[in-house]
Amino acid sequence: MRKVKLGLVGCGIAAKTLHIPALKKLSELFEVTAVTSRTRAHAQECSKLLGGVEVFESYDELLKSGEVDAVDLALPVELNLPFIKKAVESGVHVICEKPISTDTKTGKEIVKIAESSDVVVYIAENFRHIPVFWKAKELIEKGKIGDPIFMSWHIWVGMDESNPYVHTEWRKKPKHIGGYLSDGGVHHVAAMRLIFGDIVWVSAVVRDISPLLGGPDFISSILEFESGVVGSYTAGYPIKGKDRFEVVGTEGRMVIEWDRIVLNGESIYVKPEDSYKLEFKDFYYVVKGKRENVLGSPLEALKDLAVIEAAVNSNGQKVNVGDLLDLEK
Amino acid sequence: MRKVKLGLVGCGIAAKTLHIPALKKLSELFEVTAVTSRTRAHAQECSKLLGGVEVFESYDELLKSGEVDAVDLALPVELNLPFIKKAVESGVHVICEKPISTDTKTGKEIVKIAESSDVVVYIAENFRHIPVFWKAKELIEKGKIGDPIFMSWHIWVGMDESNPYVHTEWRKKPKHIGGYLSDGGVHHVAAMRLIFGDIVWVSAVVRDISPLLGGPDFISSILEFESGVVGSYTAGYPIKGKDRFEVVGTEGRMVIEWDRIVLNGESIYVKPEDSYKLEFKDFYYVVKGKRENVLGSPLEALKDLAVIEAAVNSNGQKVNVGDLLDLEK
The missing domain is CATH 3.40.50.720 (NAD(P)-binding Rossmann-like Domain)
Structure with a gap:
């Protein structure tokens, strides 16, 4: 071709x-x-x-x-x-x-x-092109942790002066909802949706911790997938730390890292690839x-963004993601 | 005397x-x-x-x-x-x-x-009599992690047939709200409130996973303390696993275990005592x-219970704990 x-x-x-x-x-x-x-x-x-x-x-x-x-x-x-x-x-x-x-x-x-x-x-x-997330989905669908019940993802981005993105003008005064919360957050939602499917509702709190980062820079949320899996998603953009992505099922659990999945205590290595x-x-x-x-479906990308928008607008209230997605509105 | x-x-x-x-x-x-x-x-x-x-x-x-x-x-x-x-x-x-x-x-x-x-x-x-929680409170108040922003507590009780409490008649058909969620949960809320103060609201999801345990047996929630600290509290009564209680601040973090606190990577051992x-x-x-x-204040115990009742009734909605506590009602 x-x-x-x-x-x-x-x-x-x-x-x-x-x-x-x-x-x-x-x-x-x-x-x-x-x-x-x-x-x-x-x-x-x-x-x-x-x-x-x-x-x-x-x-x-x-x-x-x-x-x-x-x-x-x-x-x-x-x-x-x-x-x-x-x-x-x-x-x-x-x-x-x-x-x-x-x-x-x-x-x-x-x-x-x-x-x-x-x-x-x-x-x-x-x-949506990162192999370890597809591997996690496959292992869960094969029943390796029984019925999935709960996922928790804590992400500590640790952005400081040394991070080039911090100095981008349009990121300093974000016009995109939630600033970093959507800029980074749609990635996280994409991965969660890839593994667990669509998110029905979210309840969240946001904070603005660092004056260096434009807009809010911390989010913690609870959410529910269509499948009934419960999610707890937290991301702190100025905060340093080790990320932790854990999935708990009726008969086991897994920890998802970038190059491996720890499934019921055993490491399964997944070769990282250039997702770009x-x-x-x-x-x-x-x-x-x-x-x-x-x-690369625009509707899928819209669904990712809608979860973040629902979360940013939540202030602890339950927000149905579908209300934001209704294409007739 | x-x-x-x-x-x-x-x-x-x-x-x-x-x-x-x-x-x-x-x-x-x-x-x-x-x-x-x-x-x-x-x-x-x-x-x-x-x-x-x-x-x-x-x-x-x-x-x-x-x-x-x-x-x-x-x-x-x-x-x-x-x-x-x-x-x-x-x-x-x-x-x-x-x-x-x-x-x-x-x-x-x-x-x-x-x-x-x-x-x-x-x-x-x-x-309220467990020394490690008081130590955590002291370290946070001394500013050892900067301003506390977020706490996350995942508790995996792992109750099965071998657990004597499972066979108690009144626990099999619980009249107390949320069954295990309040029976165990008031302990957890007491510890969180001891360290971080009163809880203003909670949004939560509950599940009934195990037929062995009477009533619901899984809860995941997001909540906010009066101080502004955000909490993520999850407890799975039939699910086995290693508990994790982490506090994240602007300048550090701590992991709270039963006999030690890992403060910014360093262990501080706290001698356990018979809390009874x-x-x-x-x-x-x-x-x-x-x-x-x-x-042993009844009002404090009531506040612990009110957080769990708010969570059990939440179904993802934001529930103000104060609404349940109003003593005039």
Whole structure:
């Protein structure tokens, strides 16, 4: 199959440290033919990293150039909706960094745009491409811990001055709901939903602990999956510590780490892979019509975001995630 | 000071395995002078364990005998209210096993009875006498983890056929709210409140996992303390596992075990003591007017129970604990 000609839109940290390295590993699938960024120096930097790709002055020019089959959007979240809309209107496929949008209201517009068009709108959620989560799902479905009853995930991100994301302007004054709580949180929800299925409701508390991080930066919640599994999800962005993801069943338990699962006390190693590479590869096959857009489905990304929005709005109240998702509203 | 003459009322597992051993260690403070039980054989067994104490046919006879200054009630929970009432009417001091009552409604009656009388009504909550919890409180108040933000307690009791409590008739068909969830849960709430203060609200889910255990036997909750600390409390009564009690602050964290605190990675050992002995000793000094009834306060025990009742009734909804506590209602 012919390579997909890709235009890189936005040359921030995600583009430089996550997307470009992944795309370089997939040179048989993608040819990056164009790059653009609000800041020309950034675009030139990305162009250089890609071996001298044409820099466009504007997104509009890039879309109209005829040089791209698809665009890779790695932008401040609030730009996802207008940029996706333009790509779709131009008949150009899109892969766009999570979260899908700043909130479910605008996220729903993206879902509608995607549903009404033949071009691919793929929301890049790399946690749906992390092998250890699929292994955990498989082991649970095989009954290795009996009936799953409870999952608890404590995540201590430990972001401080040394973290480059902390200094991003759009993260300092977040327009996306809950700031880091959605920026990081949709990843966590994606993994939980991958393993346990849809989340029905959530009750949560949020806090703003660190002045360094824009917006709230701590969340603790209780939630229930459609399957009846109970979840306890806590994430502290400025707090350092060892993450702990545990699943308890009627006949056993597992601890999920990045490269292994400790199942009833025994380690099962799972080789980590470049999840960004996997997501671009998946996008390629979706664009080529060889795969359904399951893992990059805008609706799935919307569901991830809706759980976080429900949690951020909860203040201890039970919030039904479905109320936020209703596409008729 | 003269010994307190004590009548033991109820000769079940708690009396035999917890109270009598503790009282034997306190022979300079208490003289057990009387014993009674619905089942005479049980009373005789307890009498024997105590070296041949007089067995009374009924609680009424025991109260009227003039042989006791105080009674120790170790009964099915639903008997606490009428038995405490009778003791107070007879001018006899009471130490009564937790939970204070089957629910906060009847628990409030006990609080009122206690407040309107000069005799001591002491609710025995041994978790308020466990040294490691006081040490944790002290370390937190000294700022050893910065400002406390979050506490998480996962408790896996692992009760099975081999556990004697499982076979108690009144536990098989519990009249006390939430069954094991309050029977065990008031202990946990007492410890959390000891360390972090009062709990304002709770949102929780309960489950009935094991047919062996009467009533619901799993709870997971999120809650907020008056101080603003967020709590995540989970207890699974039929589920085996290693408990984990962790406190996270802005500048550190601690893990609380039974005989040590791991503070920022360093172990601080805390000598365990017989908490039943400590509670009887405290009761003695309260009866003698040498101490305020703080640790055995019926109101404190009621607050513990109210948190569990709020949680059991929650089904994910935010329930304000204060609504259950209002003594005017």
